[in-house]
Amino acid sequence: MSRTHPPSEESKERDVETEATSSENTTAPQPQISSDQAVQPTKTENIENGAPATPEEDVIPEGGYGWVVVGCIAALNATTWGINTTYGVYSSYYLANNYFDGGSPLNYAWVGGLSVATCLLCGPLANAMSRWLGFRVTMMFGVAGIVLGQCMAGICRTFGEFLFCQGILFGLGLGLTLVPSQPLLAHWFKKRLALAQGLGTAGSGLGGLILSNTTRLAIDHINVKWALIINGLISLVCMVPAVLLIKGRHKAVGARQAPFELKWIVHPGFVWVWLWAAFTMMAYFIALYSLASFATSGLHLTQTNGAALQSLLAAGQMIGRPLWGYFLDTGGRINLTIVCYIICGISTLAIWLPSKSFGVLIFYAIIQGMTGGTIWSVAAPLTARVVGIKDLGSALSIFWLILVIPALVGQPIAIALLNYSQNNLGRKNAEAYYISIGLCGGMAIFATGLLYGAKRWIQGSWKVFEKT
Template identity: 40%
Template structure:
């Protein structure tokens, strides 16, 4: 999509400026409309907020369903491996590394994928992802030794998932502004729906057709769906002016970005643990193998149902606000509900409930990062983020298995439950601190623009009023001290004041 046509004709202020009334007075059309007016006047890109963007949303939805969704069914595979000793002399810890390895390889390949997109475009990278994922699943159906399953279901699947994920995750934000979080929530729901479908499917296929045919069926279906969706996607990199930097290390000098990384690291330690442990936890409390696969499917059902609503409320109430609140809430669910779940009904209730909030990170990571850095720097910021998530996604499930108390009769997973809850709470604290910075930064930007507008008005320039970010903040005081300089936004008394203020960010 081409860049917007620059405005090179100066129109009369009274006739053409929609922010000016007939009597010459300035009038505000709302923060989002004012931003659009400013973007049009400066020749900057304005996302269409729909159109072909909805085709892209649908395509990314199904790509997520056949990458992260299939990966979510690993809990069922893990339960089968542990209960049937598929590969002799393989410890539970080694099996656990296989599931974490697929996610960590997907994130580790992010800088390479970002660089290849810069060289060849997204279409090449997406089709590379389809190739590697298909090779992984079909290859897994012929493995006979444990090292082969590590390479196929772990490394190779992770490469395919990584190329598809990195190639597609940054496209939707380019098409939306007001509905960005809703669109991203719908995208993220794909992994939940895919996890639901394939957790049930794998749980039914393995007893009837065997492990090999479960892999082959997944490979054929995912190849067809991903191939179609990958070639329907269309980016707006030229319009946005996207900068593809695989390693934008200057971001690491910014405290808000480091805390954003902390949010991701702690979330992944909790998320992977609950995602891959829930099926085997069901076995530990006396449920059958079929019931454990149902529990895993219910958790993914919760993710599929919850993520669009996470996105919708993020657009209405603030992206950082919702991400912070739901991250805290997930930690409380793990500590206060999971620790008491023992029956099929109670475990099912927890699985659906925690599923709605456990994957909040994936539904909000791109919109939240877009609030911290510029949209054109988003691919580089995400590339660096995925790199930092490699370690926690690799070790999360092994940590969970080590924390199991196998000598206990009914509390095998108690330490895992506490660990998961505390990780989510720590993640929420990190993002809450980012919220405090963002509130202050929005006010600072608003005051800077106000001062600039006054200066332009005095010198006869055209003034276009703007709002600071998307906070809708009309009261810069907010019962706090006056706005400090930019370098002082992290002063403790200022930060705490902004953290508890009722602002939309």
């Protein structure tokens, strides 16, 4: 049987080619690109990046289920960083009552720094476990560490036991929970990423605001043991549903989970981001852990006043993080981060340093809460702005790893300067804190200059007011 259709089709193709050639020679129009051809480069690029070829799957939703993810991350932050904020309440009580043998201001400062340093040190481990086991299983291990760390800290009898439970086990739980969750909002938001990240991290302020007061009440009306155990159980109840409901779009965005890529340390744009973060992190922990101590030891206010300042600082975080997120999305992420930390540094030097009353400290606590902890909400948006969404997880892994030492030594340095002021310079009360407070404000301002290097790398010029 002869085949008639192929010749007919070939004839049609020749006719079309002849017609197209004739039309091209007579009218010489601009080449028209079909919709399929227009998206072809995007398809090729997506395939090379390891993402699905269908372009619709690569469109960032800018919401949808992403708002559920925002709620989950807010709940996680409330019962991780929010509870970590209460350490200022605990340490103030430990010092006032000589709770653990071998405890001293410097030793307790190491515990607070160690928990955060351990958390940040988990970056490569958390990424590797996420690749092998999935991010939810990894986060469940983190939940176990957080709950056990707090509950076991409640039954500790020696400072060494407490150091392990509160500093290492709790910190390990923080890292395995928070590192895998950090890049997830970038899977759901692009234009409103900083706002979404700000709303999610505002949970730490809400948790700190509530738990600082409930922890103080539990210590006063029950005891420290049960305050720690109760907070551990609160973490369990809030975190398990959040981890089960949280979702990512790793395949759709072509996300990579490389646990240890040292190239990000010398990346010409990213190097300025992590240098900024290193100094900012030290300033943040000095303010977070020293403000209540300054109130009680420097100005001789009550423990209740110290806990109230911790609560107000947390309230400032709850308000400031989504607010700065909105500003970052509208005015430029790097530009507004620089403005934020200029305000943070100046307020530290102009308000906290000369403060002599509880009312002034209230004002400073709110400003510090609104600005000082912004690093936690802008880390992912800033990193995405420099390296892109695809490499966000890998770059953040190195970002957190670099911040281990700054987080660990920030508060101990402040305590060492406090001891030097008291023992060598003979300063007492509020004056003994002046060097530490000056260091805190100075590092926040200095860090903004470093971040300007990233701005210059992105925009290719030194223009100050260009949106970046």
